[in-house]
Amino acid sequence: MSATSSTENYVPKTSVGRIANFVDSRTGGSAMVKELGRKIFPDHWSFMFGEVALYSFVILLLSGTFLTFFFNPSMAETHYTGSYVPLQGVEMSVAYASTLDISFDVRGGLFMRQVHHWAALLFVASVSVHMLRVFFTGAFRRPRELNWVVGGVLLILALAAGFTGYSLPDDLLSGNGLRIIDGVIKAIPLVGTYISMLLFGGEFPGTAIVGRLYVLHILLVPAMILLMIAIHLFMLIVHKHTQYPGPGRTENNVVGYPVGPVYAAKAGGFFFIVFGVVALLAANFQILPIWDYGPYDPSPISAGTQPDWYIGFVDGALRLMPGVIGNFPFEFVILGHTLSLNVLLPALVPAGILFTLLFTWPWIERWVTRDDREHHLLDRPRNAPTRTGIGVAGVIWYCVMWAAASSDLIATHFHVSLNDVTYWLRVLFFLGPIVGYIVAKRIALALQRKDREIALHGRETGRIVRLPHGEFIEVHEPLDDYHQFRLVNFESPEVLPAQPDANGRISGKEKLRGRLSRLFFEDRVAPVTPAELEAAHEHGHHPAIEETAAETAAETQVTGR
Amino acid sequence: MKALSQRRRHPLAAIALLLLGLLVTGGLYAVAGTVNEAKAQTTTYSAQDVEQGEKLFVANCATCHGINAVGAEPGAHGFQAGPSLIGVGAAAVDFQVGTGRMPMQMSGPQAQVKPKQFDEEQTRQLAAYVASLGAGPAVPSEEVLDTTKGNAAKGGELFRTNCAMCHNAAAAGGALTRGKFAPALGGVTGEHIYEAMVTGPQNMPVFNDANISPEGKRDIITFLHTIEEQGSPGGAALGSLGPVSEGLLLWTGGLAVIIGFTIWLTQRSS
Incomplete structure (x- = not known):
């Protein structure tokens, strides 16, 4: 290797230099450091959620390893003899007893358990927010479609890691959660019962499930997450980071700080900040008090039984689903087999729709826009109104189901009827996304118009001036070029009608694409053209004239697509 | 026995017998009386x-x-005021x-x-x-409310089996249908908990002595008072509402603080 041979004649002067040279001449590390160290990362607060996710995962690995030293994933029955009085002598599984021991008899155990759980909540939350950022800024476009898919897989793996962990302590809450999963699995036609028997090693709850989930939770799922993170970061380095549009930022460069030394220091410090926030949460706020819930026993269930937040939307969908509508039952017996649509539909369909749309969205948008170019400059969400609208619709749909998972707490804490909460959420389940789409899209378009106004006329200063002939005007302050750039320099695709193919025919699929293209881009606010800008600024000394001229220009631009 | 039989004709024998009879009767009455008093202390x-x-x-x-x-007579819509x-x-x-x-x-x-x-x-x-x-x-009498004689662990089991489905495993309360609810049990006296079990107020079912024995009821009261007195070992309990309040804190508190830090870290943006 040239990297190793070129340093052979170099004689370092200091001892640190000698050690560094020793390592470098044997590993060629300096080439890698040079390559990675010069990587540029742009600075924006919204780019840091992926980092938060990564750091929470590291915290999870550290605290999780501590917990494995003391946790015993056995479902053998025992009588508790530890120091928590209200459970002494109670029959329970060894898994639950060892979790109690971690909480009450292992030094620092409760803190580490709480660190692990809070970090898990933060992990999934930061993954979700990171994905929302990527979606709303269009960072999933070519060349990053595959990395978007890897991110989606990571989200599902995060849910899997969370759920398998939630089920380990074998307390009443986790057992109730497993029972729901068991019910959902059993609702799958034909194979459901077999899958359930296979998973639980016989009839629910059996004596095998905690041990099995434990292996998944500490071995398979984290290994897959690590693999996916490696792929994710590798692709990030290959693609380079995206950046928001701005002066000097193009599709061919990245403006920001290099990894070494600025960004490495910032990112390293940020890890400790995230760890600190998680530690503060863990030290001050109780999470999953398993001693309150008691050992799992299939007969009792507690009021207010909910999953952790990230599974909430599935639980909410189950709560929203009516068992019968009028006289129409959602449960049928076909040839002696029960088909429970009232469980199967809510448990699988909304999650299926959400994840299918999530995974295929880059290709849907590519197909509708026929835009196959590489994009390294991000969209401001307002400059892609339809995508923003669809994203908001999805978020609202999710949030309605999410809220439904806490319908009982909404009822008790706002003193309303549980039934009414359910009815309203059922309505919102269907109407919410539609209203959300329309409102978000209109807000995005309105913000574009505002940007246009400001670019053309400058900022309103609130200073009223009386002209010699008696007229009052408000002074508008023109923007500097730097800020103006952000407002005028963005892409605004136009409707691309259905195109005939080589034989001059328009296929049905192409017609659909044309219609979708119209939905996407029919309503648009054209970006300010240089000519308009010049015209507006030329008349800068005569604000009154400028006003009318620009208004007509804006109107023609808005309506004449 | 011989000494006793020899003195059976003693002039004081009849008096002794009378005294003995009175003593036994009085003693039995006194014992029975205190038992009755314990049960009926506040019910007389x-x-x-x-x-x-x-x-x-x-x-x-x-x-x-x-x-x-x-x-009351049923009103216009068949509802009874009381x-x-x-x-x-x-x-x-x-x-x-x-x-x-x-x-x-x-x-x-x-x-x-x-x-x-x-x-x-x-x-x-x-x-x-x-x-x-x-x-x-x-x-209820003092006897059945004496939590020093109760067993919190047994009470916990009874509570989870009979009460937690409405009142929440941590006794934080829960929702019932159409605006009804099971209240949180913090700060409720043992007497009132016992009375609620035997009378079934509002929408609560009656737990008579055949369902849960008086000792079982005492254990439940002991359990409730124990978990209330011990507080929450892991820090602020967040209303003991379970994953919902935890998730809410994470999103509104934890994530908000982290966003604050990200903004601070990237403040001097290029």
């Missing part, structure tokens, strides 16, 4: 109590429960009036807790009046 009401209670009842309760507590109170017992009155639920603040799915309207003496008189109308559960 004087006629004056009943009389005073009736006056209070007519003035404050009869509007809904009817004169003589026979219940049910008959014959046979509900003193325990029901002590619970409903003692917790401020009665007189009811307003019509609704369920009577709300509010500051008590009657002092202890008046509550006792009302209880005496209602108890005089028909046999029902009495106010």
Whole structure:
């Protein structure tokens, strides 16, 4: 290797230099450091959620390893003899007893358990927010479609890691959660019962499930997450980071700080900040008090039984689903087999729709826009109104189901009827996304118009001036070029009608694409053209004239697509 | 025995026998009397109590429960303003009036807790009046409320099996249908918990002594008082509401703080 041979004649002067040279001449590390160290990362607060996710995962690995030293994933029955009085002598599984021991008899155990759980909540939350950022800024476009898919897989793996962990302590809450999963699995036609028997090693709850989930939770799922993170970061380095549009930022460069030394220091410090926030949460706020819930026993269930937040939307969908509508039952017996649509539909369909749309969205948008170019400059969400609208619709749909998972707490804490909460959420389940789409899209378009106004006329200063002939005007302050750039320099695709193919025919699929293209881009606010800008600024000394001229220009631009 | 038989004709024998008989009878009576007293300590009401209670009842309760507590006539929509109170017992009155639920603040799915309207003496008189109308559960004795004799672990098991599905495993309360709810049990006295179990107020089922023995009820009260006194070992309990309040804190608190830090870190943006 040239990297190793070129340093052979170099004689370092200091001892640190000698050690560094020793390592470098044997590993060629300096080439890698040079390559990675010069990587540029742009600075924006919204780019840091992926980092938060990564750091929470590291915290999870550290605290999780501590917990494995003391946790015993056995479902053998025992009588508790530890120091928590209200459970002494109670029959329970060894898994639950060892979790109690971690909480009450292992030094620092409760803190580490709480660190692990809070970090898990933060992990999934930061993954979700990171994905929302990527979606709303269009960072999933070519060349990053595959990395978007890897991110989606990571989200599902995060849910899997969370759920398998939630089920380990074998307390009443986790057992109730497993029972729901068991019910959902059993609702799958034909194979459901077999899958359930296979998973639980016989009839629910059996004596095998905690041990099995434990292996998944500490071995398979984290290994897959690590693999996916490696792929994710590798692709990030290959693609380079995206950046928001701005002066000097193009599709061919990245403006920001290099990894070494600025960004490495910032990112390293940020890890400790995230760890600190998680530690503060863990030290001050109780999470999953398993001693309150008691050992799992299939007969009792507690009021207010909910999953952790990230599974909430599935639980909410189950709560929203009516068992019968009028006289129409959602449960049928076909040839002696029960088909429970009232469980199967809510448990699988909304999650299926959400994840299918999530995974295929880059290709849907590519197909509708026929835009196959590489994009390294991000969209401001307002400059892609339809995508923003669809994203908001999805978020609202999710949030309605999410809220439904806490319908009982909404009822008790706002003193309303549980039934009414359910009815309203059922309505919102269907109407919410539609209203959300329309409102978000209109807000995005309105913000574009505002940007246009400001670019053309400058900022309103609130200073009223009386002209010699008696007229009052408000002074508008023109923007500097730097800020103006952000407002005028963005892409605004136009409707691309259905195109005939080589034989001059328009296929049905192409017609659909044309219609979708119209939905996407029919309503648009054209970006300010240089000519308009010049015209507006030329008349800068005569604000009154400028006003009318620009208004007509804006109107023609808005309506004449 | 010989000495005894030799003295059977002693002039004092009859007196000795009489004294012995009196002593045994008196002793038995005294023992039986204290047993009765322990159970009926607060359930013996004087006629004056009943009389005073009736006056209070007519003035404050009869509007809904009817004169003589026979219940109101069904109104326009078949709703009854107040049910008959014959046979509900003193325990029901002590619970409903003692917790401020009665007189009811307003019509609704369920009577709300509010500051008590009657002092202890008046509550006792009302209880005496209602108890005089028909046999029902009495106010529990000190004996069955003595939590030093209770077993918190057993109580916990009974609570999770019988109560947690409505009241929440941590006794934080829960929702029922159509605006009804199971209240949180923090700060409720043992007496009121016991009375609620034996009388089944509002939408609560009755747990009679065949369902849960008095000792079991005492264990439940012990459990509830134990978990209330110990606080939350892991820090702020967030209302003991489970994953919902935890998730809410993470999103609104934890993530917000982290966003604050990200903004701070990237403040001097290029």
